[in-house]
Amino acid sequence: MTHPSTAPSEPGGRAPVVQVRAVTVAFGGLLALRGIDLAIARGERLAVIGPNGAGKSTLFNVIAGDVTPTSGSVVIKGVECVHRPSRYRPRLGVARTYQKARALAGLTVRENIYLALAGLRGRHRALWRSAADRRMSDEAAEVARRVWLAEQLDTTAGELAHGQQRQLELGMAIATGPDVLLLDEPASGLSRGERERLVELLESFGEELNLLLVEHDMDVAFRIAQRVVVMADGEQITAGTPAQVRADPHVHRIYLGTEAPA
Numbered sequence: 337m338t339h340p341s342t343a344p345s346e347p348g349g350r351a352p353v354v355q356v357r358a359v360t361v362a363f364g365g366l367l368a369l370r371g372i373d374l375a376i377a378r379g380e381r382l383a384v385i386g387p388n389g390a391g392k393s394t395l396f397n398v399i400a401g402d403v404t405p406t407s408g409s410v411v412i413k414g415v416e417c418v419h420r421p422s423r424y425r426p427r428l429g430v431a432r433t434y435q436k437a438r439a440l441a442g443l444t445v446r447e448n449i450y451l452a453l454a455g456l457r458g459r460h461r462a463l464w465r466s467a468a469d470r471r472m473s474d475e476a477a478e479v480a481r482r483v484w485l486a487e488q489l490d491t492t493a494g495e496l497a498h499g500q501q502r503q504l505e506l507g508m509a510i511a512t513g514p515d516v517l518l519l520d521e522p523a524s525g526l527s528r529g530e531r532e533r534l535v536e537l538l539e540s541f542g543e544e545l546n547l548l549l550v551e552h553d554m555d556v557a558f559r560i561a562q563r564v565v566v567m568a569d570g571e572q573i574t575a576g577t578p579a580q581v582r583a584d585p586h587v588h589r590i591y592l593g594t595e596a597p598a
Contacts, residue, residue, distance in 0.1 A: 353378050353516060353546050354399060359408030361394050361570075368394040369405070370570040376516070379543040383561035384550045391570040393520070396550045400432050400518050401425050412516070431514035435521045437501045438508075441494030445485050445504055448493055449476035452508040476511070483507040484537060499530030503537065510545070517541075519549035523556040535559050558582065 352375035361369040369391045376382050384392045397403040399410060401422030410418045412428045425432075439448045453472050480489050483503045488496060493504055502522060509517055522538075523531050531553065538547065538560050551557040557564060558578035566573045566587050574584055581587055 352376055353413055354548070355409075355411040356395070356399065357409040357411070359395070359398055359405045359410065361391075361398065361403060362406045368570050369398070371408070372567075372570075372572060374565065374572070376546055376548055378546065381538075381547040381560055381562045382549075382565065383557035383563075384548070384565045384567060385552070385554060385557050386567035386573075389569070390567040392550045392567050394570075395567070396518060396520055396548070399548065400430075426512055426514070429513070429515040430518065431509040431512050431516070432518035433502075433505045433509050433520055433522060435524050437493070437505055439493040439501060439504050442492055444490050444492055445480050445496070445507070446473065446476045446489050448504060449479050449507050449511050452511040479507045479511045482510065484533075497530075499526050499533060502526065502530070502534060506537065510541075515544060516546045516548070519547065519551075521551060522549060523551060523553045531556055 354374075354376040356372055356374040359369055359372045359374075360367065372391075372395055374384075374395070384395060386392045394403060398405050399412075401417065401420060401424065405418060408418065409416060412425070412430060415428060417424065417428070440451070443451070450472055453475060477486070477489055480486055483506050485500060485503055485507060488500060493501060496504060506522075519538075523534055526534060535556060541547070547560065549557065549560065551560075558581075561578060563575060564578055564581045565575045566581060566584075574581065574587060576584070
């Protein structure tokens with residue numbers, strides 16, 4: 337049961353599209369999350385950062401539906417989702433990427449995106465292509481253009497560079513038309529040039545797409561996000577703009593192990 341009248345708003349008075357309330361996760365005697373509260377406002381790009389073991393991946397997986405919290409609430413677009421499986425999230429306009437590429441290496445960029453579209457619409461590819469199949473193939477080509485893979489449309493995923501495989505993963509996620517995109521370590525394993533391209537690509541998405549990213553690379557997180565949440569030991573340390581977080585001496589002591597520069 338949700339209580340819209342009591343749900344807090346986020347920066348600028350915008351109603352949250354995702355609301356996490358008092359979420360605790362215990363794995364045996366280990367408390368991975370300790371009463372976390374988090375909200376993503378409409379049109380917002382939010383990054384969650386923290387050292388290894390901070391609980392950020394667990395929080396991400398709770399929102400994505402891959403981990404059921406021990407207690408607490410996860411409300412997405414007004415719907416309580418804490419006991420709903422991950423496969424329910426796309427119905428609410430939520431898509432996610434993974435740290436490891438999930439594209440099929442032997443299929444082309446077009447075919448991988450086509451399958452993402454087909455999965456959403458419950459279609460199976462037939463021996464004879466229908467008009468709907470042709471439209472979906474054209475849609476896949478348009479999605480490839482949006483993630484800067486138009487020239488690799490008929491290249492197999494296995495032939496793509498690592499950074500291009502990340503672009504394809506993004507394409508497969510946005511093909512479903514989400515308004516909330518969860519990004520799990522999107523810059524992991526990328527070269528400096530590939531990270532730059534990833535940042536530019538994510539910045540090209542409009543405000544109609546809400547972003548939540550969990551990221552180790554602080555430079556990437558600070559460049560993409562409008563607001564940053566810092567976690568340690570299963571708790572939120574602080575939250576603010578990238579500039580505020582960079583200057584926070586508490587963050588430097590706990591997360592970076594140094595004092596903030598004068």
